[in-house]
Amino acid sequence: MSSLAMSLTHGLLALMHTTTSLPTDRSITSTYRRPRASRKLGEHHWPRNMNCAQPELGCAEQVHLALGGPGEMIVSWTTLNDLLPSTVKWWGATESEERAHNASGEATAYSQLVFLDPELIDPGMGMPGADEKELLAMQDTTSWAFDPFDPGQKGSSYHEATEVQMGLGEYKNPQEIYNSPLIHTTVLTNLSAGETYRYRVSGDGRDFSFTMPPAAGIAFPYTIGLTADLGQTLVSDANVATLRQRMGEAQPFAGFVLLSGDLAYADGYFSRWDSFGRMIEKLAAEVPLMTTGGNHEIGTAEAWLSYNSRYVMPFRASGSASNLWWSMEAGPVHVIALCSYAATHANSLQYRWLVRDLKRVDRSRTPWLIVMFHAPWYNSNSGHVGESELMRRDMETLLYEHGVDIILCGHVHAYERTHPVYKGCVNDCGPVYLNLGDGGNREGAYIPWRMSPPAWTAFRESSFGVGMLTLHNETHAFYNWTRSACEGANEPGHMNFNASCETIVDGELDNSKFSTVASDVVWLVRPLRRVPAACAARSCEAPPWSPSPSPSPSPSPLQSRRPESAADTAARFSTTIVLLAAGFGVFIGLSIAQLAPIVVRAASNLCSTSAHSEASKLAPSFKKSDEAHFEANDL
Structure with a gap:
């Protein structure tokens, strides 16, 4: 690399990983207490839809989508009048409405004693x-x-x-x-891969549209939005707006949003499920929202009732007996959702279903394998430590042996990304964990972090934001987490939207070295051939939850950790392009967020070409039993 490139690279790295000087003893909690929030903050309640197809019967609202089985889209919405049928009118985006189809579904309602938190x-x-x-x-x-x-x-x-x-x-x-409104659920069938459709639900005067995922195995680049622990504050609303914007800009293939549990934070005051449905509608009426349940869907008298009634996932299409665990194929990815609050031992329904589903995964069709559940197995924050240890013991080896690439979680109200990890050890064959409990809910951010970071943690920050994952080919994914806000001490509602914010809770600062960093940008790279049994741990923390010394410096992002393939060469070259372009952009005043969509698309074309070429060379020597390992190269 030239001296100019090296200079720009070092400047960009310094910009992205700025640290602040913090007090040495962060175990002392201040006596400062936050003032109570006021209802005069200007935070709006999300209004009801007033655009009715038949005003005398009332309006439909809370419209949202979820992917079903192959060629299916699940449409859900609510009405207050049971004279409105559970019908959806839909037609191709290039067709006239006169050629529309009508699909019928079913409706349900429930009543439940409130719980006050x-x-x-x-x-x-x-x-x-x-x-x-x-x-x-x-x-x-x-x-x-x-x-x-x-x-x-x-x-x-x-x-x-x-x-x-x-x-x-x-x-x-x-x-x-x-007493709930009438909750309608209708499945649209026989939809074509990659096609855009328009639709209108009964009782609604508005039209919405969606695009079906492309056929498995040929869809690159493919973009997925990521969040969890969303709630319904102004921060939540800002994150929903960001997801909607980013998914709308994604080209050529925008997939879906994965929400890893804790949706509405109704917590037993069930009308908040309705206000959440209104808030999320601007995103979920046009982009499928795929969810798994969290503790706020089962606790405080929730008992899964509101969640299962309103957010129907494709569990039947994936052979599951419960809406709480399911899977689907979409474009180049196989997604598995698991439940942190159901039995996970080897004889449980969930575990036996997971074994069957993993056996069905065809990596030639869906080279990427993503799993999501709510409570994280790897968490260096002081909140919710070790709560999912039994699940980890039950399922970690199974997921590792099947070459899972990425595991999404929430629960801890902060953001953390790990290195590839397995059984507490940094391991190139292990999955990368993305803890995305930073959706912006009313409970605020969690601090402090453990003073000595475990060897497996790569980035951690107690603030709020969203993640975007773009799969560029079978081996390369570009991941970008962007901060939207911090928890503040004196700001209205304790929400600080300043671009240079730093979280402070009850007088205590976020003690992460990344506390002022506004984004986490990384290429996630894995080889085509996966052999987990051949991997050895590079650095370890044992037992998993004990403090560990600071990890050794990470290898340079341009330093290969294994024999370089054509795909690796492309990744190295494309990373250099990204760094050079970003460094130049910083010099002329552009932000990383503005530059990334431009430079990544150009760089990814190089990656895609080389990776496909390597796949063609290696494919004859592959057996179905071959597994892969995962590698993350930090920018």
């Missing part, structure tokens, strides 16, 4: 979901709880509410029972 009226971040006055009115029964034939006799439901009672509501008080 303290975060509802006193959130760590954002605006309260309710105020004490309306909750007291809901719990007070003094206006009606009397014997109708003996007006002086108080009924068993009588309660004079002077203080909000948290927890599960009283079944004797109908005012504490939530």
